[in-house]
Amino acid sequence: xxxxxxxxxxxxxxxxxxxxxxxxxxxxxxxxxxxxxxxxxxxxxxxxxxxxxxxxxxxxxxxxxxxxxxxxxxxxxxxxxxxxxxxxxxxxxxxxxxxxxxxxxxxxxxxxxxxxxxxxxxxxxxxxxxxxxxxxxxxxxxxxxxxxxxxxxxxxxxxxxxxxxxxxxxxxxxxxxxxxxxxxxxxxxxxxxxxxxxxxxxxxxxxxxxxxxxxxxxxxxxxxxxxxxxxxxxxxxxxxxxxxxxxxxxxxxxxxxxxxxxxxxxxxxxxxxxxxxxxxxxxxxxxxxxxxxxxxxxxxxxxxxxxxxxxxxxxxxxxxxxxxxxxxxxxxxxxxxxxxxxxxxxxxxxxxxxxxxxxxxxxxxxxxxxxxxxxxxxxxxxxxxxxxxxxxxxxxxxxxxxxxxxxxxxxxxxxxxxxxxxxxxxxxxxxxxxxxxxxxxxxxxxxxxxxxxxxxxxxxxxxxxxxxxxxxxxxxxxxxxxxxxxxxxxxxxxxxxxxxxxx
Numbered sequence: 001x002x003x004x005x006x007x008x009x010x011x012x013x014x015x016x017x018x019x020x021x022x023x024x025x026x027x028x029x030x031x032x033x034x035x036x037x038x039x040x041x042x043x044x045x046x047x048x049x050x051x052x053x054x055x056x057x058x059x060x061x062x063x064x065x066x067x068x069x070x071x072x073x074x075x076x077x078x079x080x081x082x083x084x085x086x087x088x089x090x091x092x093x094x095x096x097x098x099x100x101x102x103x104x105x106x107x108x109x110x111x112x113x114x115x116x117x118x119x120x121x122x123x124x125x126x127x128x129x130x131x132x133x134x135x136x137x138x139x140x141x142x143x144x145x146x147x148x149x150x151x152x153x154x155x156x157x158x159x160x161x162x163x164x165x166x167x168x169x170x171x172x173x174x175x176x177x178x179x180x181x182x183x184x185x186x187x188x189x190x191x192x193x194x195x196x197x198x199x200x201x202x203x204x205x206x207x208x209x210x211x212x213x214x215x216x217x218x219x220x221x222x223x224x225x226x227x228x229x230x231x232x233x234x235x236x237x238x239x240x241x242x243x244x245x246x247x248x249x250x251x252x253x254x255x256x257x258x259x260x261x262x263x264x265x266x267x268x269x270x271x272x273x274x275x276x277x278x279x280x281x282x283x284x285x286x287x288x289x290x291x292x293x294x295x296x297x298x299x300x301x302x303x304x305x306x307x308x309x310x311x312x313x314x315x316x317x318x319x320x321x322x323x324x325x326x327x328x329x330x331x332x333x334x335x336x337x338x339x340x341x342x343x344x345x346x347x348x349x350x351x352x353x354x355x356x357x358x359x360x361x362x363x364x365x366x367x368x369x370x371x372x373x374x375x376x377x378x379x380x381x382x383x384x385x386x387x388x389x390x391x392x393x394x395x396x397x398x399x400x401x402x403x404x405x406x407x408x409x410x411x412x413x414x415x416x417x418x419x420x421x422x423x424x425x426x427x428x429x430x431x432x433x434x435x436x437x438x439x440x441x442x443x444x445x446x447x448x449x450x451x452x453x454x455x456x457x458x459x460x461x462x463x464x465x466x467x468x469x470x471x472x473x474x475x476x477x478x479x480x481x482x483x484x485x486x487x488x489x490x491x492x493x494x495x496x497x498x499x500x501x502x503x
Contacts, residue, residue, distance in 0.1 A: 002066070003028045003193045004049075004162055009060035011044055011053060013403075014454075016395060018044045019058070020217040026162065026193040031184070033196045033204040033225075035239055036214035037435040039393040039405045042197050042210045045214070046164050050084045050174030051077035064162070071403045083160030085151050085168060093140035098122035100139050101154045125153055129183050142444060145176040145295065146389070152183065163187065164195045166182040170432055173295050181207065201230045213237055216402075235434050245440055246468030247447040249487075252283030253471075256425050257455035258338075259319040265298065265305045265479075268312035275301045288446065288456045290470030292463065293499050299459045300343050303426045307333045309348075320424070334363060339417030343428040343459075349413040351401030355393055357383050359412050360400050364420040391441055407434040416440065418449075425449065428459045443469060463492055464469045477501040 004026040010018040019041045026032050034042050047053050049062065052072035062069050071077045071421050077084075091100045098119045099106075107117040122135035131149055139147060148168060155163060165184075171178050184194060184207060198204055199220050202383050208225040213236040221235045252282045265276035265281060276298040281291040305314040308329045318325045325336045333340070342348040350359050357376075368382045383397050390411040394404060401412055410430065417425060427446070431439045446469055452458055460466050466473055473490045475498035477484040483498030 001063065001289075003030075005061075005063040005066075006045070006049065006059045007063070008282070009045060009048055009058060009062075011041075011048060011058040012372075013141035014395075018217050019048070020431035021060075021092060022214065022217070022219050024212060024219070024222075025194060027209075027349040028050070028193055029188050031188055031189045031194050031196060033198065033211045034205060035198070035201075035211060035233060035435075036220075037407070037437045039216075039408060040237070040435075040443070041217040042214055043166065043405065044217075044408045046084060046166065046195070046197070049077065049082060049162075049164065051072055051082075066235060078158055078160075081157040081159065081161035082164070083158050083162070084164040084166070085155050089147055089151050091139050091147055091151060091154075093138070095139060096136050097126075097133055097142075097150050097153075099140055100150060101125065101157050103154075105157075119155075122153075125157055129153055129156070130179070131183075137347055143296070145172045148172055149176065149183075151177065151178070157220045160192065162193050162195070164197070166197045167199070167464070168196075169198065169200065169425070172499075173317040177203075177396055180481075199439075201436075203231060204233070205230065208446065215239060215311045216479040219487065221379040228324070232300040235302075237435060237437060245436065245443065245445055248466075249288065249447055249450065249469070249471060251286045251288070251450045251471055253287050254453060255283045256319075257285045257321060258283050258457070259322075263302060263305060263316035264314060265301045265310060266313040268310075271313050274479055275478075276305065279476070279479075279481055280378060281474055281481070283455045283457055285423075285453045285455050286450055288450050288458055288469055290465045290466040291457065291459045291474040292495050294475035295312070296459065297476040299476055299497065300428055302476070303340065303428055303457065303459060307338060307426065309333075309340070334420060337421075337423035338426065339363070339420050339424070341413050341428060341430050345406075345409055345413050348409050349416075350401050350409060352400075354401060355398045356392065356401055356404075356412055357397035360386060360419060363416050367429050368420075382419055383415070386411075386418055390415055390445065391438075410434055411438070411442070414445070422454065424455045424457070426457050426459075429461060430458070431460070431462070431465065463495060466490075467492065467495070475499050 001219040002025045006024040008227055009019050009022045022045055036042050050059050051074045054072050055070035058294055069080055101122050102118055108114060118137050125137060126133050133146060210222055211225050211228055213220040238319045259282040261280045263276055263279040264274060267275055269275040293299050304310040308327045318327055320336045327333050344462050357379055361379045368379055380397060392411045402407060431442055458469060467490055471487050473485045474481060475494060477499055482501055485494060
């Protein structure tokens with residue numbers, strides 16, 4: 001008997017059938033991965049299960065323990081033993097770890113919270129998961145990876161029998177990933193059924209008992225993981241056979257486009273703490289410079305400071321096309337021909353409440369639409385190009401950006417910067433949370449832009465991505481440059497040694 005069964009789920013939005021008769025089952029103690037391109041319907045299916053889309057807003061049935069359930073909201077789903085950890089964290093950063101874990105269900109008597117009991121329970125839960133985290137520490141003081149593990153502890157505090165993990169390792173270091181999978185193995189042995197959503201197929205195959213593939217809102221197939229290979233899964237996801245994922249770069253380098261000297265970046269909270277120390281580098285026209293390093297190495301801070309967007313103290317000298325460039329704000333950077341696809345698309349890259357059209361034309365509005373009066377016709381014509389070339393899945397440019405899948409949101413951000421016609425493009429984790437098909441499209445776009453003479457600086461936590469796309473790799477460790485390699489010199493061993501300060 002299945003622990004969970006979702007039968008013929010149909011979910012429609014205006015003009016779009018997001019789910020078209022999807023069925024899915026999960027057994028107790030089973031690790032069942034759900035994969036598919038962005039927009040395939042994975043998150044929509046899980047929102048149906050979690051009560052985000054309540055009963056009556058979709059067709060089909062949800063059965064738990066062979067009994068039909070009707071969830072009016074998230075609380076109903078949680079009461080039935082379902083807990084979902086979404087890709088975007090839902091922690092309150094101003095509260096402690098313990099307060100976050102038991103938020104809304106604090107142990108209390110006569111309306112008074114029993115703090116001793118709360119922290120005792122939190123300590124027990126963290127200890128049971130082998131997490132060395134103080135329950136009294138403020139969540140905002142933890143790294144993103146540890147916050148993700150706290151999110152998992154919070155979900156398990158609800159006695160979940162069905163645990164859904166949506167891209168749980170996107171912000172985790174390798175050691176934190178190992179911690180996570182140790183926790184998942186323990187939960188599996190206790191009979192917790194897990195639905196795992198990830199674009200990282202190594203992780204999918206690591207623990208999966210079964211793998212289900214969605215494409216365009218339909219179930220393509222469900223198979224034992226032992227019956228599948230990565231190539232078979234990718235082919236099912238994208239509807240075609242997939243060859244080498246990285247394009248072969250054939251870039252001709254021109255003169256130096258960007259030259260950065262003596263870059264120092266300091267912590268916002270602790271102005272005496274250097275996050276980046278005395279970094280200098282240059283990138284030529286037509287070149288892809290990859291910046292590698294472990295989490296906390298200072299890669300994103302480096303790009304933010306060059307772009308004039310870092311809120312703390314920084315110092316550097318910048319030359320663009322051989323001339324000194326005074327950049328103290330993003331507007332200055334844009335004026336000098338620099339574009340920046342940021343790591344956090346929802347915080348820095350998009351206005352989620354606005355349309356694709358408004359987002360895509362925002363950075364280059366003056367040149368696209370006119371200095372004083374908006375010309376919507378010209379804006380629509382300009383936005384049509386990136387929407388087509390980047391294959392953004394949406395009904396029209398007037399679709400609200402916040403309703404798009406993560407991968408399509410990322411494409412909108414990239415399209416926005418392409419409409420500014422930059423000479424230099426910063427890409428910070430450009431494929432985070434994006435499926436393999438969309439990754440290939442973005443890789444091809446990066447290669448095309450470099451062939452056309454654009455200078456590109458690429459930051460990625462995925463080492464194969466850095467090695468596969470870059471003409472040259474610069475490695476940071478604790479804010480300092482610890483290695484620089486040409487494409488032919490860069491090997492995973494050398495780059496990782498430099499990233500850990502061992503080179």
